Amino acid sequence: MSPEVRSAVMSKIRSKDTGPERRIAELLSALGYRWESHAKDLPGRPDLVFMAQRVAVFVDGDFWHGWRFSQWRDxxxxxxxxxxxxxxxxxxRNRRRLRRMGWRVVRLWEHQIERDCDKCIAKILSAIEGA
Incomplete structure (x- = not known):
């Protein structure tokens, strides 16, 4: 792939409101939860933010955030x-900063959402209810 073609392909990849994010948001919304998206005033701009409960949720893509990176980095x-x-x-660095600020941080991987979305929702709800 030429650098120009690769650049064009990569520019189409979303950094927010991805499929996994939308799936989690739909399920939380159906349960009656509300949140802020991509809060600019928090480290890392978490994908979902429950301000009152001080819970920050990151929905991380396996490639971009390096799931099992040591196995394929070479x-x-x-x-x-x-x-x-x-x-x-x-x-x-961002997760540590959020924790020092008193936030609970939930990190979900793309493959976890695809494999067992209900378990991911339960993880978020546990953090919210434990606040």
Whole structure:
């Protein structure tokens, strides 16, 4: 793939309101929950924010956030490896900052949502109700 074609393909990938995010949002909405999306004033701009309960939810794509990165990082170009490694470091830094600020942080992976969405919802509700 040429750099131009790759750039065009990558520009089509959403960074927010992804399919997994929308799925979680639909289920929470059906249960009567309301939240803020991508709060700009919080580290990492969590995908779903329950302000009153101080719960931040991240819905992370397996590729972009490096699920089991050590198992496939050697298959990437140096640039992509550096990009995903930087994403992983940033994710850790943001979660730590949120926790220090008194937030509960829930991290859901794309494959978890695809495999067992109900379990993911239960994880969020547990954090909300435990607040």
């Amino acid at each position: 298959k990437l170009s140096e640039a992509w490896e550096a990009k995903i490694e930087a994403n992983r470091r940033r994710d850790i």
